[in-house]
Every structure is written in structure tokens, then in C-alpha cells.
Amino acid sequence: MDSLTLACTVSLLAGGLYWFVCVLGSAEQKGKHAVQLSGGSIQRENVQDNYNQYWSFFRRPKEIEKAEKVPDFVDTFYNLVTDIYEWGWGQSFHFSPAIPGKSNLESTRIHEEMAVDLIGVKPGQKILDAGCGVGGPMRAIAAHSGCNVVGITINEYQVSRANAHNKKAGLDKLCDVVCGNFLEMPFEDESFDGAYSIEATCHAPKLEDVYSEIFRVLKPGSMYVSYEWVTTELYRGEDPEHVEIIQGIERGDALPGLRNYSDIAEVAKKVGFEVVKEKDLAKPPSQPWWSRLKMGRIAYWRNHILVMVLETLGVAPKGTVDVHEMLFKTADYLTRGGDTGIFSPMHMILLKKPEKSQES
Numbered sequence: 001m002d003s004l005t006l007a008c009t010v011s012l013l014a015g016g017l018y019w020f021v022c023v024l025g026s027a028e029q030k031g032k033h034a035v036q037l038s039g040g041s042i043q044r045e046n047v048q049d050n051y052n053q054y055w056s057f058f059r060r061p062k063e064i065e066k067a068e069k070v071p072d073f074v075d076t077f078y079n080l081v082t083d084i085y086e087w088g089w090g091q092s093f094h095f096s097p098a099i100p101g102k103s104n105l106e107s108t109r110i111h112e113e114m115a116v117d118l119i120g121v122k123p124g125q126k127i128l129d130a131g132c133g134v135g136g137p138m139r140a141i142a143a144h145s146g147c148n149v150v151g152i153t154i155n156e157y158q159v160s161r162a163n164a165h166n167k168k169a170g171l172d173k174l175c176d177v178v179c180g181n182f183l184e185m186p187f188e189d190e191s192f193d194g195a196y197s198i199e200a201t202c203h204a205p206k207l208e209d210v211y212s213e214i215f216r217v218l219k220p221g222s223m224y225v226s227y228e229w230v231t232t233e234l235y236r237g238e239d240p241e242h243v244e245i246i247q248g249i250e251r252g253d254a255l256p257g258l259r260n261y262s263d264i265a266e267v268a269k270k271v272g273f274e275v276v277k278e279k280d281l282a283k284p285p286s287q288p289w290w291s292r293l294k295m296g297r298i299a300y301w302r303n304h305i306l307v308m309v310l311e312t313l314g315v316a317p318k319g320t321v322d323v324h325e326m327l328f329k330t331a332d333y334l335t336r337g338g339d340t341g342i343f344s345p346m347h348m349i350l351l352k353k354p355e356k357s358q359e360s
């Protein structure tokens with residue numbers, strides 16, 4: 001082979017590799033690239049062990065029932081998946097109904113803005129994002145409403161990602177992120193003008209515990225909206241296929257147990273909220289939220305090959321392939337949950353903390 005042919009072959013191979021890794025594998029919002037996949041706050045040599053530990057929770061269902069263990073197991077889960085989510089989905093870790101003619105990014109933003117519009121807050125007021133992830137919703141909501149948003153997440157790595165994104169977006173004056181447990185928040189009573197949570201409270205072992213904390217930190221007369229993960233009226237506990245789908249969703253998403261839609265308002269009333277509105281945003285005429293998962297299937301295969309290559313080369317930590325495979329399977333359970341109509345990730349509930357009565 002002459003030197004010209006060799007040079008051409010080498011540049012073609014290098015170009016192909018660059019295209020495969022950086023172009024095909026690029027992050028939706030340039031948040032993460034495949035070559036940067038990590039285990040969050042877990043040291044790279046411990047990623048595999050942590051993944052095995054995560055699964056062992058499900059081999060001992062009694063452990064999951066022990067409420068105090070859940071935040072740790074959720075934290076481990078987010079160390080394992082945060083980079084993969086950012087790389088393959090974007091900075092907003094939730095679903096939204098597909099909107100004809102709109103991109104995924106636009107539909108996501110519309111779904112987020114709806115949350116803050118519902119709680120009727122004014123620019124300059126302070127609102128809480130309970131379970132804020134890396135802050136995709138927080139930035140959209142701060143920019144749209146002009147409110148100061150304080151987010152809380154159990155995962156330290158997400159705090160660092162959210163802070164970096166906030167700064168880059170020029171929204172660090174409006175957005176603050178705290179690492180903590182939303183079951184016992186480090187905030188004063190009656191210190192927020194509003195609150196929202198997007199697909200996050202499903203991680204609480206008892207919904208009552210997180211709702212009562214949010215109730216405590218809200219000022220009287222202010223509102224809270226939540227997009228809840230629930231089983232719908234079509235779910236039948238005696239149908240083995242339904243049980244398989246729901247268990248698949250729970251295992252692949254670090255959930256201590258999905259609740260039925262009919263339980264949500266009951267819990268809210270029990271802790272003192274008034275229920276203003278309740279609606280499953282996934283129901284027609286909304287377009288399927290799961291179509292984005294279905295359309296992504298080819299990309300998941302490509303991602304899987306890429307993750308295998310990167311793990312073999314020692315670029316991605318050992319265990320990344322297992323985590324990716326878990327997500328791959330989870331995407332299928334979620335799609336089946338959507339297709340059968342037994343599951344919704346966007347059961348919206350709008351709540352109000354009552355004004356103080358004259359006597360009190």
C-alpha cells in the first residue's frame with residue numbers, strides 16, 4: 001500500500017470513528033457526549049458494583065419497603081443513569097405529550113411552562129422544584145415566569161450538572177440548586193410562593209411524606225402542581241401482563257411501588273391541601289407521550305454498540321453497558337405501559353394550601 005492510500009484509509013477511519021462517536025452519539029442539547037459517560041459521583045471502578053447493588057434491592061423487596069433505605073437507592077440509581085439520560089434524552093428527565101409540528105424540545109418546554117402557569121405565580125416570587133434533576137424544567141420555568149426557582153435533588157452529581165447548566169444558560173441568578181431529601185427539606189416553614197414537581201414524587205416511598213413537606217414550606221394561599229406517575233383505571237392487578245409491565249417500570253426507574261391514580265387526591269387532602277384540579281394529561285386528545293421512545297429504537301441500538309465499544313476501550317466505566325441495557329429494557333416496558341393505557345407519567349394534580357382562617 002503506498003503512503004497516499006494509507007493516509008486516505010487512516011483519515012477515512014478516523015473520520016468514521018469521529019462521526020460514530022461524536023455526531024451520532026452527540027447529546028440532544030449538547031449536554032453530554034458519549035465519550036463523557038460516567039457513573040456520576042461513583043468512582044469509575046465502583047460503577048459495576050453499584051449497578052449490582054441497585055439490582056439486589058429488587059431481590060429483597062422487603063428492603064424497598066423500608067422507607068429509610070429508598071433515598072439511598074434512588075441516589076445510586078441517578079449516579080448510574082444521569083449521564084446516559086442527558087446524552088440520549090436531554091436536560092429534562094420527563095415525558096411530555098407529542099405535539100404535531102413541534103420538536104421534542106418544544107413539546108417538553110410547553111409541558112414545563114404549563115406547570116408554572118397553573119400555579120399562578122408572579123415574576124420575582126420564589127418557587128420550589130421538588131426533585132429537580134439537572135434542571136431542564138427549572139431553566140425553562142425561570143425564563144418563562146421570571147420567578148426565582150429553588151430546586152432540590154437527592155443526587156449530588158445532579159447538583160453539579162444543574163449548576164453548570166444554569167451558569168451556561170445565564171440563569172444562575174434565578175436558579176438555585178440544593179442537595180437534599182424532599183422527605184425532610186432544609187427549608188423554613190411557609191417560605192415559598194409556589195411549588196411544582198415533575199415526575200419526581202413517584203420516588204417517595206410514601207406520597208404523604210413528600211406532600212406534607214411541600215405543604216409545610218408553602219405560604220398559605222399558594223399552589224402546588226405535580227405530574228405523577230400512576231397506574232390508570234385500566235390496570236388490573238390480576239392480569240399477569242399488566243403486573244409484568246408495571247414491575248418492569250418500577251425496576252428500571254428506581255420506584256418503590258407505583259400508586260394508582262385514585263390515591264393521589266386522597267393523600268393530598270389528608271395532608272391539608274385543597275384539590276383544585278386533577279387531570280391525566282396523557283389522555284386523548286393528547287398525542288402519545290411514548291411515541292418518542294418508540295421512534296428512538298434504532299438510536300438505542302446504535303447507542304448500545306457505542307457504549308459497548310467505549311466500555312471495551314476503557315473510556316466508559318465498567319458497568320455502563322449493563323446500565324444501558326437496563327434502560328433499553330425499561331424503554332420497552334414504558335412503551336407497553338403507554339400502548340395498553342395502564343400507566344401514565346403525567347397525572348396532573350393542582351393543589352392549594354388554604355389561606356389561614358381568621359381564628360387561627
Ligand SMILES: C=C(CC[C@@H](C)[C@H]1CC[C@H]2C3=CC[C@H]4[C@H](C)[C@@H](O)CC[C@]4(C)[C@H]3CC[C@]12C)C(C)C
Nearest residue numbers: 084085088089093094199253300303327328330331
Ligand atoms: C421520570 C423518570 C425518567 C423518565 C425518562 C426521562 C427516562 C425513562 C427511561 C429512559 C431512557 C430509556 C432508554 C434509553 C436509551 C436506551 C439510551 O440509548 C438513551 C437514553 C434513553 C432514551 C433513556 C432516557 C431517559 C428515559 C426516557 C423516572 C426515573 C421516574
Ligand SMILES: C[S@@+](CC[C@H](N)C(=O)[O-])C[C@H]1O[C@@H](n2cnc3c(N)ncnc32)[C@H](O)[C@@H]1O
Nearest residue numbers: 092093094131132133153154181182198200203
Ligand atoms: C425523573 S427525575 C425528574 C427530574 C426533573 N423534575 C425533570 O423533569 O427533569 C426525578 C428527580 O427526583 C429526585 N428525587 C428522587 N427522590 C428524591 C428525594 N427523596 N429527595 C430529593 N430528590 C429526589 C431525583 O434525584 C431526580 O432529580
